[in-house]
Amino acid sequence: MKSEKNQAGEARELCEAGRWLEALAFARNWGVNNPASSKARFYQGLAEASLGRFAEAEASYRRALELDARDSKAWNNLAALLFDGLNRPAEGLECLARALAVDPDNQIGWSNLASMYGQVGRHAQALACAERALALNPRMVEAQLHRARAAQLLGRPEIVRAASEALAQLPSEQFRRAR
Numbered sequence: 815m816k817s818e819k820n821q822a823g824e825a826r827e828l829c830e831a832g833r834w835l836e837a838l839a840f841a842r843n844w845g846v847n848n849p850a851s852s853k854a855r856f857y858q859g860l861a862e863a864s865l866g867r868f869a870e871a872e873a874s875y876r877r878a879l880e881l882d883a884r885d886s887k888a889w890n891n892l893a894a895l896l897f898d899g900l901n902r903p904a905e906g907l908e909c910l911a912r913a914l915a916v917d918p919d920n921q922i923g924w925s926n927l928a929s930m931y932g933q934v935g936r937h938a939q940a941l942a943c944a945e946r947a948l949a950l951n952p953r954m955v956e957a958q959l960h961r962a963r964a965a966q967l968l969g970r971p972e973i974v975r976a977a978s979e980a981l982a983q984l985p986s987e988q989f990r991r992a993r
């Protein structure tokens with residue numbers, strides 16, 4: 815029997831290759847053989863969400879969190895699913911707050927929270943979250959973009975200018991999606 819780490823590596827490879835049906839079958843089989851594996855449920859949720867099976871994905875992420883409530887990636891993915899896929903923004907924001915309580919140094923989580931706050935019109939909070947992400951990683955493109963957008967909507971051109979200048983200094987390979 816493969817170790818949890820090896821199984822997670824195999825599931826991750828299937829997901830990164832976009833082989834969602836195979837990833838789903840692999841994660842389900844892994845979960846059957848190891849019912850206590852939160853990672854099996856996490857990868858099952860990831861595959862289900864990528865296949866547009868949002869209700870199933872929500873159940874899988876929630877099961878993963880029942881098994882390991884400190885899994886900030888599961889909280890983060892559940893937050894994105896609720897916010898974007900299921901149009902339940904308040905629940906998505908709550909889940910992301912839980913993810914950041916577990917892992918306050920999660921730069922992607924802070925950037926995602928900045929995005930979510932911006933989408934619901936809470937621009938001051940979006941700016942604060944983007945700045946928190948940038949304090950953790952000043953080279954994070956998405957956080958700079960969220961910072962600039964929030965600052966623009968708050969009428970803060972000096973912050974927009976600073977974000978633009980920071981982005982101009984980054985190498986082109988930095989401009990890929992972090993989520």
